[in-house]
Amino acid sequence: MDNNVRSCISGLMNDIRRAKPLVHHLTNYVTVNDCANITLAIGASPIMADDIEEVGEIVAMSSALVLNIGTLNKRTCESMLAAGKTANELNIPVVFDPVGAGASKLRNETVRMMLEQLTFSVIRGNMSEIRFIAGLHATTKGVDASEADLENSLQSGIEIASVLADKYNCAVAITGATDIVSAGNTTYCIENGHKMLSSITGTGCMCTSLIGSFCGVAVNKQMAAVAGLLCMGIAGEAAFEYAGQNGNGSYRIAVIDEISKINAQTIQERAKVYEA
Template sequence: MEIKYIEKVKKAFEMVHTKKPLVHHITNYVTVNDCANITLAIGASPIMADDIREVEAITSISSALVLNIGTLNERTVQAMLAAGEKANKLEIPVVFDPVGAGASELRNRTTEQILEKVQLSVLRGNMSEIRFIAGLEASTKGVDASDADINSGLAAGCSISETIAKKYGCVAAITGETDIVSDGQHTLLLENGTKLLSGITGTGCMCTSLIGSFCGATEDFLVAAAGGILCMGIAGEAAAEKVGKEGSGSLHKAIIDSVSNMNAEIFTKRAKIHEA
């Protein structure tokens, strides 16, 4: 089963490089530059447009739309909803990153609006964010998952991801020490990565951008989600091996370098993926 999915991810990766999809981001200003650079590194093309007067036009020419609620305001909420609805009309995949869902009323309300009004292709979040969306008890630490939620167990995570996927008709991805990706029928466990990634702002946002890049190149959104997450995990490992002892600044740069140097052989050698 592992070999089958690695081959599918490798094919999707090659399609990203062939198609060079335009990925429209309405994302947060803390990590916007990182998201743009990681999108370029994987072989796609980023565009960031959040004004309500142009989001529909930019979405219309894009191959995928990424919505990220890391730094919210009422203006961008309306832009996200307009872009999401336009993407749905044009059958353009939408990837949603509910950053900090559960932490404030604004984030909670916005998450509910997006889930209600926009058909998602992939929903990616940490365990606290996804538990909140599932209606379960969650104790978020701002934009990070709490230790209590992280330690809720792999079996519980698989069940939650499957339930969310079925409820919203999308691929649900929970990123953590072991990443869980489900379309409601098939659930994949991904085991690449390093704890050092948690010490750098934006690795989750960049992971979502990588998923968006894959979604812009393949209609298999389970594979797209797995591909984006594997890219980040493998890149984190490679960066840690190269400069991990030098500090988080060097690691940050090395992650983008590692993604830009990613190839099919590296996937074959390093990807750790199997079906639950």
């Protein structure tokens, strides 16, 4: 299975680089430049547009839509809902990043509305965010997963992802020391990555942009999510080897470098993915 996954993902990478899918983002202003650059680095084409008057047209020409509530406000929340509805009508895949879910009533209410009104292909969050969505006790600390939530076992994470995947009929990805991607009946675990990824801003958002890029070409959205997380994990490891000792700034640049250089051979040599 492991080798099937590897070759499937290598195929998707080739597809992205050939098709250059347009990935429409409504995202936060903190990491938006990183999201654009990582989308280009994997071979897709980013477009950021958030005015409600144009999001319908922009998403209609796109191959995937990324909704990220990192710096949500009322204006952009409305635009996100409108963009999401158009995407749903047109069968364009929507990837949802519920940044900071659990941290404020506004975020919680926004997440609730999004889940009610939109159909997602993939939901990606950290353990605190996904636990919040699952209705479990979550102790979100700002936009990072809390220590308490991280202490829950891998098995518990797999169960939560699996239940949510069934409930929302989509792939659910939880990023952490071990990444989890469940489609309900099948769940993959990814053991790539490096803890230094948490020392730079935007690695979660960039994961979501990578998943969006893969969704722009993949029929199997769970595999798109696995591919996105695997690429980020491998890039995080390779970047550490190459530039980790230089410090956070160099490491951040190296992550983008590694994404732009990732290929079938890198996947073959480094991927640590297994079915749970």
